[in-house]
Amino acid sequence: MKPSFQVPMHEDVRKDFLRQSLACSALGSPFTSRVCALLAERLTDESAFGSRILNWPGRSERDALPLRAAGGLNALSRSGLAPALTSAYPPHEVDDETLWAAIAQAIVVHDAFLTGFLDSPPQTNEVARSGTILGGALHLAAMTKMPIDLYEIGSSAGLNLGFDRYAYDLGEGRAWGSDAEGVHIEQIWSGSCPPLDAPLTINARHACDQNPLDPSADETRERLLSYVWPDQTARKARLAAALESIARSGFRVETADAADWVERHFAAPGTKGVVKLLLHTIVWQYLPPDVARRIKLAMEVAGTAATADAPVAWLRAEPDETLGTAAVKLTLWPTGETRLLGRADFHGRFTRWA
Template identity: 50%
Template structure:
């Protein structure tokens, strides 16, 4: 067996693995598309040859999601009627055959989509992040928050306090007239919905931020939402419109350098400073992670009761099927696992209301 054949088999296995993940996460169309491409792709044209000979780690590079996003973008762009007809909401015909034909017919248009990783801004995750902020508010007696988000993408979740949430069982939070409705099932013992949450200041950074007001950036953001998940698409479109109406400019910056500067700035008395991120830590080089960890440790060491510091994150921790929602609070409170949550924000299973810092043993 040749090296090129071995490489192609590795790529096909990656597509199958991603297809299984898409099935678990509620996108049967994307699952079937990627599974079909795994079986039927051949290096018949330049684009398929490029995919099947991908030089990097296909999993780390999210290669299958690059391909899926490129095809969804083509379907949404209205420049290829055959692809548009084969993709949801119509989903007519053999999507795999249509995709393979498009690889040849639209190769020049599709190729740039393989050059960079998928970039998403999943508003469904705000249901877990909001709960983390409510837990913090409960612990600090409703102290106003200065929110610092790294890996903020288009900054959609900078407006998380302007969304309307339906947590199930008659539980809701946020403005009833918000254009963004997040349906996110809360299970277990969640944080108190009546905790006083005030975001007094907010800022964010990203290596490649997307401008919600830019049509090309919007197209890129929406392309990576799976096409058969109509509610996710509608929610993202509404969140983009809200971000245009209530802009939260995201700075183009390395997360470590940005945080080092932000955390060194004076913190007003009576304000809790919070660093927040979701599903981005794994994508940073180890050296950047180390710098951020050092900056967070230094900020925690400087914290006082009048100027507390918190680190809220939603990140994978090796447990299959969910991410950990973790809160670290200084000077008192320590680190606690608040919940486990679905990667796309369909549900959160809360561990229970956090005890006040002075009751911890």
Template identity: 55%
Template sequence: MTDGPDTGTQERARAIFRGQVEACLMLGSPFTALFCELMAERLDDTSDFGRRALGWQGDPRTDALALRAAGAFNALARSGRAPELQALYPPAKAGPEALWRGLSAALAGHDRFLTAYLDSAPQTNEVKRCAALLGGALVVARETGLPLELLEIGASAGLNLGFERYRYELGLGRWGEEAAPVVIRSEWRGAPPPLEAGLSVVARRACDLNPLDPSKPADRARVLSYIWPDQADRLRVTEAAFDAAALMPWRVERADAAAWVEARLSEDAPAGRTRMLMHTIMWQYMPDETKQRIASAMARAGAAATRERPLAWLRMEPDGTSGSAAVTLTCWPDGGERDLGRADYHGRWVEWR
């Protein structure tokens, strides 16, 4: 057996688990908070999983180590291969000692599976973020009076790419068809978005470094494994979105975001539609060079935009303010950037300016 991780590396990893405890509690998942607390305090280097996690090669925060680990055990519990562990997961309410015994037994019996699961970054495809996308898209549609051509980066399985086909219950109003396959309930604070605006999508494309296919059970299982198991509503909405997306003709393309955006924006923009780039909670995971290339490509395309061929950039991304993400819109040919509001990371609420 090789030597275990050094103390400093282990402590960095444990600090990430401890930090995730607070985030999980804030976002309404006491079970995942307990899982991360146990990992921080009790995981050791006697298993391959423990050595890999505690000796993480790279930045454990940027790489979302705690969420990778939580996803690994949740995937095992959901698979039915570890019924003793599954019995401790929600809706059960296991205490810390019982849960740790189950986690330890899972490590002993399924070390290879759990360790391999750490290879992939989490992809949750949070469908309720569509509430913020809808609000921004309605603003664009009202102001341009044109249908949209959607471009999405970091799209995962593409569940949010069909956001205008869903039904929304926002507290202050409803939007969408009653028979829509997905219903999104999000608390809307502040002024309402322009729900009366005519919104249509005439084209859509998306990319991701690791695209998932909603029609493939393995890809579906992976996304669901990263959704915290005590959040039944998130699971319900995501499963409904998978069912809907599996029937759609589009699929997410495998590509680097910068190269893909540059290629799409180099294509002639048809008159009479608004080309809109959108993304949610993915900007922080990209290298600075990639971000700069995308911003430069948007600026160049924006300089060429006209009233007949407008360009919009809608994003929901962290900006340093704790507990929520900024919803920002830039439209060309005007080129002005607007702070539309803020949104909960999982889309539970939107606060509109």
């Protein structure tokens, strides 16, 4: 049965899908832009999938509902269980009517699969953001001349934990790192670029996530790849290479609440001659307000105990009031000074250094 188009999407949810459509277009995925627009215009409540979306109990934009829905459809297309949908997805090219017919059929036949996929927020673990992390870490290394103990929250499969093991093409002849891991990242740096010769050494790596993913598991690979927009082949190849690299590395992500984890790790005094660094990228918007408040307080408390020979740092790339890019900020204690290092693309295509 093909869903009717007579029941309008709840206005707020409809707007969120249309906003996501525009964002996907701006971020280089015209196909996912089309999927989000078609869902906004034509989805009804005649399926469990449609009903759950239309009656979403939370804030659909904050909960990344459009990306959950698009991820579920992409996962189904990759599975081969819905041949018509697979045939309508890249690398195939079809018109909107053919694409919607395939989506509508998939909703009817695979309603339970698609509805279940809405349970979890996207875990994109965008590897290209490592270029922004590298720049922030180089700034920190240049400022302190110390090795870094790294603590990352919202780490998913931990792919950005290995940022210093990857090879980078940073534009205008700038390069950093090694091809030994098979992960090559192209990110355009502009502005006052970080010093590529800074003495960067990662002394230890720690990470947590509420739902950490095992990089060696097939189901992890498929889930992460489902959130990569299907017309972005370079992102898919980069993700696959990073999964293999981190699986070999032995780095692992703890299952933990971010606030509990930060409070536990940053309550302990630092090590002399080492920078203790909290890191996160595009995580803050997904944290409940109380969790964010506790992390901020824990870092401020840790900062009061920091010394010049055992500093504490906080590096983050997160959205702010400036639309379209994330603010890259570094706070370093014992002074507690916060610097706006630059602005980064959400998918890691560029960083404009301040």
